[in-house]
Amino acid sequence: MIHSLSGGIIADYEDLIYVFVALDGGGKAWFISPFPLIAPGDRVKVPCGRASCEGEVTRVEHVTKQTAPYPVNRTREVECILG
Numbered sequence: 661m662i663h664s665l666s667g668g669i670i671a672d673y674e675d676l677i678y679v680f681v682a683l684d685g686g687g688k689a690w691f692i693s694p695f696p697l698i699a700p701g702d703r704v705k706v707p708c709g710r711a712s713c714e715g716e717v718t719r720v721e722h723v724t725k726q727t728a729p730y731p732v733n734r735t736r737e738v739e740c741i742l743g
Contacts, residue, residue, distance in 0.1 A: 690729055703742040
């Protein structure tokens, strides 16, 4: 972990789970998963604009904020894993 001279943290190496989701009706997007047991093939509910969409996880990546495939502050979270 890197600290600034004023005592603040510059870099945060928190482990994040990014999932690439193929949305029903077309389109694909990256989302952050708060669910550690998510896997490719899982059906999920994700935010789409002001509503929610369903889709299928096609890829799972364990990353840090520095290695994320899409900016963390612009990435939305998976709402739930569907049964």
